[in-house]
Amino acid sequence: MSLPPPAQQLIDGKLVAASDGATYPILNPATGREIGRAPDGTAADVEGAVAAARRAFDETDWSTDTELRLRCLRQLHAALLEDADPFKELTTAEVGMPGFMMGAAGFDVPVEGLRWVTDLLGSYEFETDLGVAAPMGIASRRTVRREPVGVVAAISPWNVPTQINLAKVGPALAAGCTVVLKPAPDTPWVAAELGRLVAEHTDIPAGVFNVVTPRSNEVAALLTTDPRVDMVSFTGSTQVGRAIMAAAAPTLKKVFLELGGKSAAIVLDDADIASAAGATAFTACIHAGQGCAITTRLVVPRERYDEAVQVAAATMESIGAKDPADPGAICGPVISAVQRDRVEAYLRLAEEEGGTFATGGQVIDQDGFWIQPTVIAGLDNSSRLAQEEIFGPVLVVIPHDGDDDAVRIANDSAYGLSGSVESGSLERAKAVAARIRTGTIAVNGGVWFSPDAPFGGYKQSGIGREMGVAGFEEYLETKTIAEPARG
Known part of the structure; x- marks a missing residue:
């Protein structure tokens, strides 16, 4: 180098x-x-x-x-x-x-x-x-x-x-x-x-x-x-x-x-749950989750909750945490010992709040500042893990009971930076996206990040x-x- x-x-x-x-x-x-x-x-x-x-x-x-x-x-x-x-x-x-x-x-x-x-x-x-x-x-x-x-x-x-x-x-x-x-x-x-x-x-x-x-x-x-x-x-x-x-x-x-941001990835009941859950888990791993616009709340239909958790966990396990100089790396280290300890404190808080780890949940014991990619199940949107920005490779999976409930959950946040909506119907996805109070939002895989596109947030x-x-x-x-x- x-x-x-x-x-x-x-x-x-x-x-x-x-x-x-x-x-x-x-x-x-x-x-x-x-x-x-x-x-x-x-x-x-x-x-x-x-x-x-x-x-x-x-x-x-x-x-x-x-x-x-x-x-x-x-x-x-x-x-x-x-x-x-x-x-x-x-x-x-x-x-x-x-x-x-x-x-x-x-x-x-x-x-x-x-x-x-x-x-x-x-x-x-x-x-x-x-x-x-x-x-x-x-x-x-x-x-x-x-x-x-x-x-x-x-x-x-x-x-x-x-x-x-x-x-x-x-x-x-x-x-x-x-x-x-x-x-x-x-x-x-x-x-x-x-x-x-x-x-x-x-x-x-x-x-x-x-x-x-x-x-x-x-x-x-x-x-x-x-x-x-x-x-x-x-x-x-x-x-x-x-x-x-x-x-x-x-x-x-x-x-x-x-x-800051605590963006929600909403998956509607007519979407491909496995594809959406896998994509969101992948996104949450990018650069060890150290992005303000990363979707770190996966909001899925209650009846498909277990499936979404399993897919997200399997995706994170397949990605792992790797040396960022490795050409195949997606999730590298967090920036510092201070940040590693901060993320670890949130993981311990998740257990205190009644959450379970579908995968991850620990510091990786090696040189540098490493956290296992983590999927947390069993928490609702009122938990601190769902409300506060963690800035680590941590995804919280939250159930919803229909489109209105998904919108309520997404908007029940101090933040309003980004988000996504997935549906088998583009018009349905766009209708839900229109109700989300965020500065950017991706619909059915669309990408908003570009030099000519304004970026910023609502609320805090x-x-x-x-x-x-x-x-x-x-x-x-x-x-x-x-x-x-x-x-």
Whole structure:
């Protein structure tokens, strides 16, 4: 395995260590061993990055020069394609992400998303003519203009870092904003590598894009309170999202939040139960279940419950947990010892709540951070295992008593991020899907994940949308201009 140069921060156009020289270890979650070290960014580093981003927005023509932004984003896209193989290897090593995901959310889709938003920039109409009207008897020509928000603090999680980094950075830069990217301390290297490519392979002006890698939450929180930051774009847990919203409130920053999920896979009584249960179990294993939109509640007809549990368990047993560098791996490790212990605590809670393990239910005793793929039976939707986001390879199977009951169960959640419906009738499936309060939903195997499709949630799954035109426009403000109408 060939790893890239050591991780460095990017502040005001320079690749730098932490201002006090401190570092922290980067671990391979499959082995638990150190593979590198990251700069432990200081408050002074965050201050320098914010100051650079503010200056670049206020004093350069980045926000107004569309052609410059187009050229620079195309350069970054080309650099990512050129660096694809080592970038993918780094992602598997640092994130524990199985190689098959690199063709999707791990690398290829986010890089395609950068190209897509660059193309959108080339055709986007930043001004709309509303024509002439005479409000209060004064003939006026009105124009609606879209302008960049300003300085964006982009705070990203560890589960699919390149996808989420680029889903924030690409649209923000395309819109004309300047950015300070703060990755999760479990996965700082892929963000630092993005910064290196910007510094070494693009004409992006100094200060327009910055990467800081503090391990301290207190240092990172400075991004949410600094009055020079105009917007915080955060993906992560609902608990942290609430804290960020509260921290941003005194300065009334714009806040984008993509938060947790506990998505339901509904199987109706005319569906192929075995196929649907197997597919849902497979999905729950992907990347050890570490995806906010993964369907982790399998909601099946009561009369077919035992069959669904058996199929789901057999599917998970056939998948197992494997080294993410193995070409056949679907379920790798969880990201850290902290996450492994958190998932294990939920497994013990499942037993306390009266659940049984159709398969799995234990930590795997080997180097690294491993959990057996697990199917839990015997719990209803009121259990904590069915209500709380676990972020591990854990599937809870819940019975329903018809379409209305299935809809009730799916919507009986604090979250509303994703879901699916399976039926032998497409129209029936669509009718049920229309009643589910989530930001995305798959019907009879349809796939919503694409750079041009907005992604986000209802309720406590977040505020705003990422990707698609809606995701680009999150980074724009709207200005209405009126001038006297001339004859």
